[in-house]
Structures are given as C-alpha cells and as structure tokens.
Amino acid sequence: MTQYWPFPGLIRQTALRDRLVVSLDLGDRREALKLVDRLARVVGMFKVGRALFVGGGPDFIREIRQRGAEVFLDLRFHESPSRVPRAAVEAARLGVKMFDIQASGSAACIMDMMTRTRAEVARVCRVEGLRRPNVLAVAMLALRACRRISRG
Template sequence: MTQYWPFSGLTRQNALRERLIVSLDLRDRGDALKLVDRLARVVGMFKVGRALFVGGGPDFIREIRRRGAEVFLDLKFHDSPQKVLRAAVEATRLGVKMFDLHPYGSTCGSTDTMTRTRAEVARICRTEGLRRPSILAVATLSDTKSPNSSARAPESPDRVTEIARFAADASLDGVVTWPHEITQVRNTCGRRFIIVTSGVRLRETVNASANAPTAADAIRAGADYVVIGSPIWRAAEPLRAVREITDDIERGLRNSPRRTFEILNPRPV
C-alpha cells in the first residue's frame, strides 16, 4: 500500500533516507561490507551489480541482509524466459527489496515474459511466505539496444515511454531510467509507478556542468529513488555526503508538483 505524509511542509528523516540507494560498485567485497556497516542506518538501500555479485555470490547478499540493510539487485536479468523466471525466484528467496530485468518482447508489443515473471514471483511469495520484491524493467536507451531491434526503436525518444508502458501493462512495479527520461515516464505511467534513476551529482559539484542533475532535480521531476555511488564512497566523510544528498532530496520534495510526501512500498501481492 502507498502511504502518504499529508503535510508538505514537514519531512521525516527516515522517509528521506528511503529515497537514497547507494551503489556498491567497489572492487573489494570487504570494502563494500565496511561501507554497508557504516551507512546501513542512514540510507534506504544498497545496489549490488554484476561485479560484486559474481565475486561474492548469494552469500554476499545474505551478508548485507544480515546487517539489516535492503538490497537492490541490479543484474538486469537477460536470458531465455524460463531462465529469467528462475533467476527472479532465487532473487526473491534471497530477500532483496528490488531487482531488475530487460523488457523482453517490447519491440513487438509483447509483455509475456514480464507478466510471467511477476506472476511467478507472486506465486512463490504466497506459497513460501516471502516478501514480494519490486520488479523493475530497464528502460534506459543504452541498455535496451539489441541487434534484433528495429532501426527506429533504439534511437526513438519515445522508446523509453514505450518500454515503461509495457512494464506497467505487465504489472511490473516500475523502471530504471536516466534523469532526463523521468518526466515522460511519470506522465505516462502515473504516480504509483516506481522510477529509479542514477547519474545524479552532489549539489556542490554540479557547477562543473550545467546539464548535470542533482538529486533534487531528479526527485522534482518525479523520481522515487536516486542511485549514487562514488560521490559517497570516495568522499572523505561518507556520512556527511549522505546527509548532503538527503538534504537535496528534501529540497526536491518540497519543490515537487506532487503535493503529498509519498513513501513508496511495494504494491500488495
């Protein structure tokens, strides 16, 4: 169920931190776990990509979960439909809060694999008493190009919106996309559709490029979560960097055209 914080002038720090996902794009598993230990109480989630997962495997996810932290498993499942279903089920059993997959069949208007994945995850959660994770489709243009795609699809500015619409039709929870694509996805898919974005910068470093968005810009445009990595774990004081980002997220929420303060939870199974 979606919960609402009805006073637009008030914010809760716990709710702000839920909006921040820290990317663990570190080479060393030990360093990554040290960062989790340091930040688990002040950020909402940690993103684990291919490199760390290959190096640490499911046990690495379990280590993060044992520390009380949430995980966004960013493996972009991309295989035969049956293998995607199996991978989705195992991710669910690991207890991740989110995982993502490629939008199969979207070039020809089919949502079959996405629909089957969502249904199978829901079934496993019911039969095994598990929490249902949010399932996201990868809607960034650079990540959805395919040798079998039409010449039009990868270059079309409407491609991201098309993928998001297919994901919504398949009852997926949301998409991963770039900041400049947020507004069109939000306008197409509505307020309950989850949008996760990366590529944002700390406010103090954004002056180097007028086009580089901040976390506030992304939230104001309609994002629900922002993913930030190296600006945090390379900072001399990671906790201070996190505080600066959550302050920026608060600025974005205060200036958002959405007048209620939404705390997105996964939709009921």
C-alpha cells in the first residue's frame, strides 16, 4: 500500500510508527493501560491529557514508560515564566518524550518563558543524564462554541 506524502522534494526520515500518536483521553486509567498494551508495538507515542494525568498522576506516566511506550504529556503549562520551567523539568524527569507549553500573553513574556524553559530543561537533562524532551509551544487553541439554535 502506498502512503500519501504531499511533499515530493522531501524524504521522510522516520517510520510511520514513529510519527503516530494515539490519545489516551479515556475516562479510566485501567482502560488506558489496556490500550497501551495493545498498541505499544505499532504506535510511537501516547498522549496523556489533564484529566488522565490528574487521575493517574506521575505514576501513571511511569507505568506507560515501563511498558516501553513514549509519552506526550499534554498539560499545556502556562503559569508565570518562573514556574513553567520547574514543571517542564519534572516532565523531563518523568521521561516523557514531548510536552507542551501554552504560549499566550505578550511576546516578551512568551519568549522569556520559552527561553527559561529550554535552558533549564537542557541544564537539568545534561546534569542528570536525562533524555531531553521535545517542547511544543501551543499558540492558539481551537475553541468549541455551543450555541442554541431556536426555530422560529
């Protein structure tokens, strides 16, 4: 089966498995781990959002990692520029492959937060011998609007 690739001048460097991320936004930690067990050999990474992280905590991330799976921690860190780097370091210590930052506010504040986060994560990973995770900056989120349509 031929895969569609819309960029003929670019060569894909990674296998499909490495580009595939499955969301674990299920209501239950047990169900999420069953899905990890079923798909870990064919999926490159699993996304853990806020609800699942709050329900399972850091130990849940460690369980996924112990199963040999990669984790995208989707918590969109967004507090002050001094607090985001601390949260980012803890995500790196959990062994996640990727996490995200909410890039909102003034341009100067965003740049300060991203610069501090990158520097602190790099420093801690170097000192502690950790793999440095990828950091995504989420600049805009899609908003779901619900509106009531009345019939006249």
